[in-house]
Amino acid sequence: MGEALGLAVGLVLSGDADLLQIVLLSLRVSLTATAIACLVGLLIGALVAIGRFRGRNAVLILMNALMGLPPVVVGLLVYLHLSRSGPLGFLGLLYTPTAMIIAQAILITPIIAALSRQVLEDLHAEYAEQFRSLCLTRWQTVQALLWDARYSLLTVGLAGFGRAVAEVGAVIIVGGNIDHLTRVMTTAIALETSRGDLALALALGIILLVIALGVNAAVQAVRMTAARQAYV
Amino acid sequence: MSDAPAMTSMNLALEGRAAALLPLTVRDLVLRVDRATVLDGVNLDLGASGCTMIMGANGAGKSLLLKLLHGLMPPTSGQIRWGDHAPSAVTARQALVFQKPVLLRRSVAANIDFALKARGKDMARREALLDHVGLSHKADQPARLLSGGEAQRLALARALATDPEVLFLDEPTASLDPASVLAIERIVSEARGRGVRIIFVTHDIGQARRMADDVVFLHRGRVAEHTAAASFFPEPHSDAARNYLSGTIVV
Amino acid sequence: MLKTSIMASAVAVLLGGAAWAQDQSIIVQSTTSTANSGLFDYMLPIFQKETGIQVNVVAVGTGQAIKNAENCDGDVLLVHAKASEEKFVAAGFGTIRTDLMYNDFVIVGPATDPAGVGGMQDVQGALVQIAEKGAMFASRGDDSGTHKKEMALWADTGVDPLGASGTWYRETGSGMGATLNTGIGMGAYVLTDRATWISFENKQDYVIQVQGDEDLFNQYGVIPVNPAKCPSVKADAAQTFADWLVSDEGQAVIAGFKIADQQLFFPNAPRN
Numbered sequence: 157m158g159e160a161l162g163l164a165v166g167l168v169l170s171g172d173a174d175l176l177q178i179v180l181l182s183l184r185v186s187l188t189a190t191a192i193a194c195l196v197g198l199l200i201g202a203l204v205a206i207g208r209f210r211g212r213n214a215v216l217i218l219m220n221a222l223m224g225l226p227p228v229v230v231g232l233l234v235y236l237h238l239s240r241s242g243p244l245g246f247l248g249l250l251y252t253p254t255a256m257i258i259a260q261a262i263l264i265t266p267i268i269a270a271l272s273r274q275v276l277e278d279l280h281a282e283y284a285e286q287f288r289s290l291c292l293t294r295w296q297t298v299q300a301l302l303w304d305a306r307y308s309l310l311t312v313g314l315a316g317f318g319r320a321v322a323e324v325g326a327v328i329i330v331g332g333n334i335d336h337l338t339r340v341m342t343t344a345i346a347l348e349t350s351r352g353d354l355a356l357a358l359a360l361g362i363i364l365l366v367i368a369l370g371v372n373a374a375v376q377a378v379r380m381t382a383a384r385q386a387y388v
Numbered sequence: 389m390s391d392a393p394a395m396t397s398m399n400l401a402l403e404g405r406a407a408a409l410l411p412l413t414v415r416d417l418v419l420r421v422d423r424a425t426v427l428d429g430v431n432l433d434l435g436a437s438g439c440t441m442i443m444g445a446n447g448a449g450k451s452l453l454l455k456l457l458h459g460l461m462p463p464t465s466g467q468i469r470w471g472d473h474a475p476s477a478v479t480a481r482q483a484l485v486f487q488k489p490v491l492l493r494r495s496v497a498a499n500i501d502f503a504l505k506a507r508g509k510d511m512a513r514r515e516a517l518l519d520h521v522g523l524s525h526k527a528d529q530p531a532r533l534l535s536g537g538e539a540q541r542l543a544l545a546r547a548l549a550t551d552p553e554v555l556f557l558d559e560p561t562a563s564l565d566p567a568s569v570l571a572i573e574r575i576v577s578e579a580r581g582r583g584v585r586i587i588f589v590t591h592d593i594g595q596a597r598r599m600a601d602d603v604v605f606l607h608r609g610r611v612a613e614h615t616a617a618a619s620f621f622p623e624p625h626s627d628a629a630r631n632y633l634s635g636t637i638v639v
Numbered sequence: 640m641l642k643t644s645i646m647a648s649a650v651a652v653l654l655g656g657a658a659w660a661q662d663q664s665i666i667v668q669s670t671t672s673t674a675n676s677g678l679f680d681y682m683l684p685i686f687q688k689e690t691g692i693q694v695n696v697v698a699v700g701t702g703q704a705i706k707n708a709e710n711c712d713g714d715v716l717l718v719h720a721k722a723s724e725e726k727f728v729a730a731g732f733g734t735i736r737t738d739l740m741y742n743d744f745v746i747v748g749p750a751t752d753p754a755g756v757g758g759m760q761d762v763q764g765a766l767v768q769i770a771e772k773g774a775m776f777a778s779r780g781d782d783s784g785t786h787k788k789e790m791a792l793w794a795d796t797g798v799d800p801l802g803a804s805g806t807w808y809r810e811t812g813s814g815m816g817a818t819l820n821t822g823i824g825m826g827a828y829v830l831t832d833r834a835t836w837i838s839f840e841n842k843q844d845y846v847i848q849v850q851g852d853e854d855l856f857n858q859y860g861v862i863p864v865n866p867a868k869c870p871s872v873k874a875d876a877a878q879t880f881a882d883w884l885v886s887d888e889g890q891a892v893i894a895g896f897k898i899a900d901q902q903l904f905f906p907n908a909p910r911n
Contacts, residue, residue: 240711240871248871250712251666251697286490288460290506290550291480304493332697350816351675352841386532387493
């Protein structure tokens with residue numbers, strides 16, 4: 157562990173270009189996937205939160221169950237679609253960062269949807285009568301809820317990002333862990349582990365952890381500012 | 389209170405509009421919630437103008453009656469008509485101020501903007517509205533950090549932003565200090581003076597005396613009496629109202 | 640506003656990704672043994688410098704590599720399971736298979752050598768002895784080239800290790816490196832290619848126990864994926880890469896790849 161820690165510090169200090177590329181790709185892929193998942197997931201979460209329809213409970217159960225989607229299964233499904241012999245093969249997306257973004261977005265959309273549904277439903281319980289009194293349309297209600305819950309939803313997005321940036325099963329299948337093209341932190345860790353270079357693998361893990369800490373700290377700072385204004 | 393609302397002139401030409409919604413007729417209104425009968429045959433007729441105070445002990449069904457009248461929920465049975473309209477058809481021509489103001493997690497100004505935008509009103513009116521309730525100097529502050537009185541004044545300004553023909557108030561001053569209570573009453577009175585029909589739930593007998601044109605007294609889910617204010621306070625007809633005014637506990 | 644810009648950037652990323660894939664680059668479906676040993680890291684920059692073609696390596700088990708190539712998800716196949724490779728070509732997925740290089744398999748085990756196979760050359764004999772002693776043996780169990788080789792060796796012995804699956808015979812279902820990590824963790828013997836073993840950094844007290852049998856020969860072949868089956872294949876670049884590998888120069892580069900002064904792969908492309 158001590159060796160790994162030293163190695164991690166050394167790697168960072170050396171400003172290793174390969175490492176930087178891997179870190180940046182990790183961030184680019186997972187942040188983009190999180191943005192896309194938020195776009196879709198928040199909308200689903202909001203509509204389910206304010207909706208009263210037949211089969212709503214079944215939808216809730218499904219959303220919660222999908223939070224546990226195994227990354228490998230998502231990877232495999234995306235692979236089968238993006239493969240040259242698959243229905244979307246003509247796009248030529250397999251083994252590109254885009255494929256990894258797609259896989260991660262699919263993986264975390266249910267997380268964003270399920271968690272935001274809870275947040276938005278709680279907020280809606282507070283606002284519902286006032287909104288009905290103002291005769292808001294469904295779309296105006298969704299917009300208002302999303303905006304007023306923005307700081308809580310930031311945490312939801314963070315949960316999605318955390319899962320995306322930490323998963324290896326999906327991106328290794330659809331990305332292929334290609335050096336300088338689709339290698340991200342987690343697949344690099346998997347590779348070094350299989351090479352038996354456990355210290356380097358652990359060092360990369362430590363760096364990943366530090367990045368995750370940094371992103372979390374940034375979001376926490378934003379939230380605390382918002383809390384002081386009673387906007388949370 | 390230094391920032392008491394200034395009586396600025398507002399371009400709210402309301403005179404005569406409320407007439408279309410009134411009279412209000414309520415017939416045999418019953419509301420059951422989880423098998424408990426909250427309203428048990430309410431009959432009521434309200435005229436075109438003025439301020440009607442709805443009074444009664446806790447649990448008499450005052451707040452739920454307001455929500456039914458405002459069209460926020462359907463009754464179990466019975467009928468409510470605003471002129472020729474069902475309540476849910478005219479919700480947009482009315483506004484309700486809740487006991488606990490529901491303010492958005494935004495600035496004071498943004499809370500007004502929200503109502504103006506939702507109803508497609510002239511956004512330029514924000515300044516006048518804030519000025520009207522004495523909150524111009526707090527426009528950029530977070531709404532949820534306002535004091536209780538300020539928050540309720542903001543809720544009132546937001547309600548007025550929608551140009552309501554009928555304004556419901558559900559114990560808006562229940563937990564406020566006397567200065568704040570007077571500030572609210574002044575804003576409501578001003579609205580009444582412009583022809584907004586006021587329907588006001590209160591427990592505060594002094595407030596009812598100051599504001600009421602007529603009083604509807606609810607008791608055990610029914611209208612125990614509906615009397616002009618001038619005769620209600622000196623001489624209520626019903627035992628329930630008499631006991632209530634004299635402070636006798638009635639269960 | 641915000642949402643529009645997120646959407647715009649998402650579209651940009653999608654398009655950008657597609658454009659990226661259309662550069663002068665090919666995908667090689669290969670095995671973990673070649674990638675993990677570092678051969679590609681050593682060899683590909685030389686090739687790219689000469690031809691300008693970027694080679695992207697997807698390193699998986701031979702079984703999966705062949706499957707991926709059959710799905711047209713690669714331009715060149717570089718694996719080590721001759722029978723499967725010939726089937727791949729016969730089915731029309733590949734144009735032509737060429738012997739590229741070889742190394743050999745070895746059986747590694749703990750220094751304590753519980754089955755007493757240390758120094759044996761007869762690999763089948765060693766396997767029988769391991770089975771009889773019930774000494775732990777970790778198998779890839781993933782249909783990879785190494786796994787196919789191992790199963791062929793067991794078939795020679797007449798012992799069916801699958802009957803002992805879960806007892807002394809353990810199938811990890813993982814890549815070579817992962818299987819070595821697992822095997823070493825439980826004190827099991829492991830069949831591995833020599834290149835992976837030499838470059839493996841978590842050896843602990845493990846040593847090569849069995850080596851030198853002719854049956855442990857490990858032949859790698861290279862096959863360009865057939866554009867007739869897979870129109871998306873970058874046939875020219877793929878052929879350029881395959882030709883370069885079997886050329887005198889490519890063969891010299893392979894021979895020149897060493898770790899700790901040990902040559903890991905031995906070029907044996909046919910001379911023309």
